[in-house]
Amino acid sequence: MSRIGVFLCHCGENIAGTVDPGKVVEAANRIPGVVHSIDYKYMCSDPGQSLIREAIKEKGLTGVIVAACSPRMHEPTFRRVCAESGLNAFLCEMANVREHCSWVHEKSELTTAKAIDLVRIMVEKAKRNRPLFPIKVPVTKTALVLGGGIAGIQASLDIANAGHKVILVERDPSIGGHMAQLSETFPTLDCSQCILTPRMVEVAQHPNITLHTYSELESVDGFIGNFKVKIRKKARGIDEKLCTGCGVCAQKCPLKKIPSEFNAAMGMRTAIYTPFPQAVPNKPVIDKKRCTYYLKGKCKACEKACPAEAIRFDQPDEIIEVETGAIVCTTGFEVLSTEFFPEYGYGKYKDVINGLQFERLASASGPTLGAIRRPSDGKEPETVVFIACAGSRDPAKGIEYCSKICCMYTAKHAMLYKHKVHQGTPYVFYMDIRAGGKMYEEFVRRAIEEDGVKYIRGRVSRIYEQDGKLIVKGADTLLGAQPVEIEADLVVLATAMVANSGAEELAKKIHVSYDSYHFLAEAHPKLRPVETNTAGIFLAGACQAPRDIPETVAQASGAASKVAALFSADELSREPVIAVVHRTAPPIFSICEGCFMCEQACPFQAIEREEIKTRDGKLIKVVAKVNPGVCQGCGTCVALCRAKALDLQGFSNEQVYAEVMAV
Amino acid sequence: MKLGYFPGCSLQGSAGEFDESLQAIAPALGLELIEIPDWSCCGASAAHNLNRLLALALPARTLALAERAGFREVLVPCSACYSRLILTRHELEQDEGLRRQVSEIIGMEYQGTVRVLNILEVMGQIFQDGLKGKITKPFEHPVACYYGCLLVRPPKVVQFDRPEDPRTMDELMKKIGAEPIDWAFKVECCGAGFSISRTDLVAKLSSKILADAQRRGAEAIIVACPMCHANLDMRQEKAEKWAGKKYSMPVLYLTQAIGLALGLPEKKLALHQHLVPVSFPVKAKPAAKAKAETASQPAGQSEE
Numbered sequence: 001m002s003r004i005g006v007f008l009c010h011c012g013e014n015i016a017g018t019v020d021p022g023k024v025v026e027a028a029n030r031i032p033g034v035v036h037s038i039d040y041k042y043m044c045s046d047p048g049q050s051l052i053r054e055a056i057k058e059k060g061l062t063g064v065i066v067a068a069c070s071p072r073m074h075e076p077t078f079r080r081v082c083a084e085s086g087l088n089a090f091l092c093e094m095a096n097v098r099e100h101c102s103w104v105h106e107k108s109e110l111t112t113a114k115a116i117d118l119v120r121i122m123v124e125k126a127k128r129n130r131p132l133f134p135i136k137v138p139v140t141k142t143a144l145v146l147g148g149g150i151a152g153i154q155a156s157l158d159i160a161n162a163g164h165k166v167i168l169v170e171r172d173p174s175i176g177g178h179m180a181q182l183s184e185t186f187p188t189l190d191c192s193q194c195i196l197t198p199r200m201v202e203v204a205q206h207p208n209i210t211l212h213t214y215s216e217l218e219s220v221d222g223f224i225g226n227f228k229v230k231i232r233k234k235a236r237g238i239d240e241k242l243c244t245g246c247g248v249c250a251q252k253c254p255l256k257k258i259p260s261e262f263n264a265a266m267g268m269r270t271a272i273y274t275p276f277p278q279a280v281p282n283k284p285v286i287d288k289k290r291c292t293y294y295l296k297g298k299c300k301a302c303e304k305a306c307p308a309e310a311i312r313f314d315q316p317d318e319i320i321e322v323e324t325g326a327i328v329c330t331t332g333f334e335v336l337s338t339e340f341f342p343e344y345g346y347g348k349y350k351d352v353i354n355g356l357q358f359e360r361l362a363s364a365s366g367p368t369l370g371a372i373r374r375p376s377d378g379k380e381p382e383t384v385v386f387i388a389c390a391g392s393r394d395p396a397k398g399i400e401y402c403s404k405i406c407c408m409y410t411a412k413h414a415m416l417y418k419h420k421v422h423q424g425t426p427y428v429f430y431m432d433i434r435a436g437g438k439m440y441e442e443f444v445r446r447a448i449e450e451d452g453v454k455y456i457r458g459r460v461s462r463i464y465e466q467d468g469k470l471i472v473k474g475a476d477t478l479l480g481a482q483p484v485e486i487e488a489d490l491v492v493l494a495t496a497m498v499a500n501s502g503a504e505e506l507a508k509k510i511h512v513s514y515d516s517y518h519f520l521a522e523a524h525p526k527l528r529p530v531e532t533n534t535a536g537i538f539l540a541g542a543c544q545a546p547r548d549i550p551e552t553v554a555q556a557s558g559a560a561s562k563v564a565a566l567f568s569a570d571e572l573s574r575e576p577v578i579a580v581v582h583r584t585a586p587p588i589f590s591i592c593e594g595c596f597m598c599e600q601a602c603p604f605q606a607i608e609r610e611e612i613k614t615r616d617g618k619l620i621k622v623v624a625k626v627n628p629g630v631c632q633g634c635g636t637c638v639a640l641c642r643a644k645a646l647d648l649q650g651f652s653n654e655q656v657y658a659e660v661m662a663v
Numbered sequence: 664m665k666l667g668y669f670p671g672c673s674l675q676g677s678a679g680e681f682d683e684s685l686q687a688i689a690p691a692l693g694l695e696l697i698e699i700p701d702w703s704c705c706g707a708s709a710a711h712n713l714n715r716l717l718a719l720a721l722p723a724r725t726l727a728l729a730e731r732a733g734f735r736e737v738l739v740p741c742s743a744c745y746s747r748l749i750l751t752r753h754e755l756e757q758d759e760g761l762r763r764q765v766s767e768i769i770g771m772e773y774q775g776t777v778r779v780l781n782i783l784e785v786m787g788q789i790f791q792d793g794l795k796g797k798i799t800k801p802f803e804h805p806v807a808c809y810y811g812c813l814l815v816r817p818p819k820v821v822q823f824d825r826p827e828d829p830r831t832m833d834e835l836m837k838k839i840g841a842e843p844i845d846w847a848f849k850v851e852c853c854g855a856g857f858s859i860s861r862t863d864l865v866a867k868l869s870s871k872i873l874a875d876a877q878r879r880g881a882e883a884i885i886v887a888c889p890m891c892h893a894n895l896d897m898r899q900e901k902a903e904k905w906a907g908k909k910y911s912m913p914v915l916y917l918t919q920a921i922g923l924a925l926g927l928p929e930k931k932l933a934l935h936q937h938l939v940p941v942s943f944p945v946k947a948k949p950a951a952k953a954k955a956e957t958a959s960q961p962a963g964q965s966e967e
Contacts, residue, residue, distance in 0.1 A: 341827065342825055343828050348845070462827070462851075464847030465847075466847075
């Protein structure tokens with residue numbers, strides 16, 4: 001006979017505000033099998049936990065129901081309490097009377113009645129619970145890091161320095177990401193490449209890091225501790241082992257007018273190219289979409305020129321299979337397309353550029369070697385207008401959210417311009433200045449007060465060209481929305497930071513959820529910021545939301561420490577909520593008929609075949625067997641099994657029926 | 664295409680030529696317009712500044728009449744009328760209580776089943792289906808397509824074209840052989856709200872529009888709104904005085920330009936009713952030259 005205890009939590013006002021605790025406790029006491037029922041203000045607090053501990057001992061409970069919040073919140077807490085008191089952790093159940101009841105209903109008799117129903121349901125389930133024991137699985141102590149921007153670089157180095165192996169996969173020909181493109185960084189104005197490139201080199205040279213550039217994730221299978229990953233190493237068109245990175249091939253390539261991705265189309269590259277001189281690895285790739293040989297079947301100028309004979313036009317893509325225990329996703333962001341605000345003339349006027357393009361103009365390694373020259377005629381612009389929130393914070397013009405970094409980089413841009421063109425006049429149109437961060441506000445004040453950047457609070461309605469100048473029409477809302485017209489030589493749009501165009505696809509591949517903006521979603525916005533809802537997969541950087549460099553680095557280190565913690569044990573415990581195949585004594589052995597519908601239905605390939613043999617080795621029958629390490633407990637096989645030979649531990653058919661019948 | 668037709672007061676008065684030219688081209692385009700019986704004023708410019716319910720009830724009455732007459736779609740050529748009708752439709756769609764209240768005021772059940780279409784939408788649809796050799800006299804002039812403020816705004820309500828840089832009219836003009844210029848004043852204000860009270864402001868605002876069109880080589884401004892037309896055509900002399908220079912810029916309704924391309928006589932299109940004479944500079948093969956220019960422009964851009 002079951003001896004079940006019911007523990008109702010008030011959760012302060014959260015539950016007790018709409019549910020009558022006295023009535024729930026009283027009703028629970030009358031449910032057959034319940035021998036103890038009590039309520040308390042905060043059951044998760046120390047005294048609350050003691051109530052459970054004492055009751056288990058004194059009343060000899062065989063099951064515990066905590067009627068409180070969602071099991072996602074505190075089930076581990078209460079299961080631990082039970083385990084400490086000698087009760088198998090899986091005999092503890094949560095009745096969710098907060099999210100499923102008190103939060104979503106008004107205070108009323110009906111709300112209390114629903115809470116009682118929820119308790120009754122769980123009592124019926126608990127009566128049919130059996131002790132379960134966690135499944136131990138080995139951990140592959142290798143981490144996969146997706147994306148070689150600053151986030152991926154930081155995470156890789158931290159994990160590698162903790163003594164674990166790292167496989168870093170980067171889509172582009174070089175690691176470095178957006179940070180490698182930046183000129184100087186706020187608020188200290190230290191050169192972005194100067195602080196980044198040493199780390200890029202460290203990644204390449206670290207004995208624990210295997211680097212796959214120009215590679216993309218093909219697929220991910222498995223689960224925490226035991227992921228099986230396929231990586232597509234795209235054909236570079238060169239033999240990396242032979243290539244010395246001398247660069248002769250690029251010099252000889254006849255196609256010299258391809259807009260360079262690294263220079264945000266402000267500079268040109270060849271068809272065989274290394275994105276930038278400090279690239280890691282410093283090995284070129286052939287752009288197959290543009291290379292004359294791939295398009296027309298002749299040229300091969302690079303092959304003739306290569307002293308190392310490293311060119312391989314017929315190189316195929318390579319699929320690399322690796323096993324990893326954890327995945328850190330640091331795939332970064334994209335700059336918003338300018339489709340949303342045609343009135344700014346981006347794409348129509350050469351001298352309307354975006355922030356990333358200005359970074360390349362201002363960068364010492366950029367196409368102008370750091371001189372601010374406008375793209376149309378190469379002249380030094382006398383007046384530059386910077387437009388903040390170009391696409392941010394305005395659903396009609398792009399996205400609703402704040403891109404976070406634009407206030408700061410716009411101040412930096414204006415400052416850099418002023419440092420390089422002393423007689424120039426920079427204007428900034430802004431909505432609000434959001435400069436929350438260490439030394440950030442001071443930085444913006446410096447731009448305004450010391451460098452004389454003219455800040456105008458208001459939006460720009462239109463930009464058009466007239467007599468070689470860009471006419472910027474806007475309003476100064478601090479002067480009563482007075483119309484402002486500025487004749488500018490160059491306009492820089494602080495375009496919004498948006499999720500990568502492939503983010504949705506990636507999220508599906510790695511089984512991670514994403515938000516309405518296609519940013520990857522963390523498990524909890526405050527308390528689990530680098531974890532995802534899929535165990536063993538972590539996030540860092542701008543793939544999650546707009547982030548600046550300090551934040552990205554901090555988060556990457558956070559994700560790395562989570563990985564290191566995961567790798568600190570040789571085995572992982574997994575919840576035993578998995579499917580099991582019915583087994584019984586001879587002569588039946590199992591009611592499984594061996595139809596293997598389950599094998600086809602299982603999304604995780606967890607169903608195996610087991611031969612039942614007599615002592616002398618004669619085959620009796622072949623039945624299904626669940627691999628406990630792979631099974632995720634989804635229950636698809638249980639639903640499909642015609643013989644009802646499969647059941648889910650902890651959520652058996654019998655339990656679910658009993659729950660339904662209790663209502 | 665068979666549509667309900669709401670001319671509004673403008674098209675029966677100051678913008679008579681808009682109506683005349685529309686009626687003139689309709690048969691050629693296979694467009695059948697049936698006037699909504701007993702339609703009333705849309706209340707534009709006055710009602711919505713004074714009384715919200717009145718501003719909703721006036722258009723709702725006309726729409727309810729259109730529903731009764733069995734129309735699914737109504738063409739509203741005047742931009743101000745269009746704005747009032749589509750805003751009313753939008754607001755009453757959002758608020759069931761308001762819909763009932765307004766129904767009571769107009770003494771008719773307003774259901775919201777009628778779609779409100781502007782002239783560009785309708786022409787766009789017709790042109791999409793193809794004109795099959797109906798263009799007998801291509802309108803080969805560089806033109807400035809002027810949309811005005813109301814036709815594409817507010818974007819949430821009208822849900823039509825790009826609010827700050829619309830393209831529908833430019834596409835239509837291309838199809839009749841014209842070369843729409845790239846200019847910056849497509850949706851700028853002409854000062855219509857002050858058409859009577861502050862003609863000095865109208866002169867200033869309209870002058871800017873005329874000046875930009877002229878500077879960029881337009882031989883005509885094409886409009887789709889009676890107020891725009893009034894300000895740019897009727898007040899052009901005043902704008903010229905304000906700016907101290909001559910524009911002599913013909914301002915045509917798009918229906919008139921289409922009519923010319925269809926080979927209809929000027930009289931039928933009521934071109935003579937304009938204050939600025941509709942005449943174009945005589946050039947040796949102007950169209951061919953202009954075409955070559957526009958064709959080379961995008962290619963030149965991508966090369967650089």
